[in-house]
Amino acid sequence: AQTVTQSQPEMSVQEAETVTLSCTYDTSESDYYLFWYKQPPSRQMILVIRQEAYKQQNATENRFSVNFQKAAKSFSLKISDSQLGDAAMYFCAYFKMEYGNKLVFGAGTILRVKS
């Protein structure tokens, strides 16, 4: 079964600084998708970024970028120029179409942003 591991329960970053959240996963598949979702205090899940495994180029969305290392099964999220609004719980998730279209989530990382 696929598993997703986020080894950092909590992280802190100074406003305007850069922070990297770690995620590793286990799969024997070669074609799949990876996601980062953000859950702020409102608890609304927000899609931050997605990566298709067959694409070697790392996905980027404004201040958010990923470091996708397929062989190492690693998918870290880098947040540049951190803002107070980035404070949230971040979830890494894996998706494979054939497995009931289900998302497999990691345990989450709480990100605190200091002013």
Next chain:
Amino acid sequence: GAVVSQHPSWVICKSGTSVKIECRSLDFQATTMFWYRQFPKQSLMLMATSNEGSKATYEQGVEKDKFLINHASLTLSTLTVTSAHPEDSSFYICSAPEGAGTETQYFGPGTRLLVL
């Protein structure tokens, strides 16, 4: 992105009563929707997959008779917590992929259930 709504956002009920939570896809059709349960500072736990026109698929350990799911139309799925008890108090979230076989899911804002 696509929009998913949930109603109600907050519900308080007495022990032994049933509570219905609605999940709607507002600007797209969803043949499949997913229901999650989340405890504070924890990850989302998938409860069941709601399928339009057929029975829901429940995850192992989830009581089918306790959590009734009905996918009434291509834009509406409901979760009914029957004979609710305090241990059912939680945050319930639904999600839906924007299209059949689509990998990106959009989430509703969640429903906080408190059973007294």
